[in-house]
Amino acid sequence: MSKQTSVDFLIEEFSAIFGKVNFTAMQGLLLKDAVEKAMEMHEGQIMQAYNDGKFSIINIEKNKSLENITTKLTKKKKKDFNRQDNY
Numbered sequence: 001m002s003k004q005t006s007v008d009f010l011i012e013e014f015s016a017i018f019g020k021v022n023f024t025a026m027q028g029l030l031l032k033d034a035v036e037k038a039m040e041m042h043e044g045q046i047m048q049a050y051n052d053g054k055f056s057i058i059n060i061e062k063n064k065s066l067e068n069i070t071t072k073l074t075k076k077k078k079k080d081f082n083r084q085d086n087y
Contacts, residue, residue, distance in 0.1 A: 007035045 004012075011032065023031065 006039055007032060010035050 014031075
């Protein structure tokens with residue numbers, strides 16, 4: 001039993017939905033080619049969405065780090081300011 005590709009699955013589904021369509025050999029190849037191209041485009045969109053999300057998470061982490069640094073510096077400045085008041 002051979003493994004069915006996603007493209008073969010879509011063509012089978014199209015046939016089930018639209019009924020048996022009599023394609024010429026060329027039409028069948030063009031349809032298969034169009035579906036494969038659509039699948040490649042979809043895969044690219046998924047990868048782009050993943051990368052967009054990954055970079056968003058990286059930016060959130062950077063912002064958290066900057067916030068922590070800012071908080072620490074602010075606390076240090078307050079301590080230094082309080083020390084100057086005591087002199």
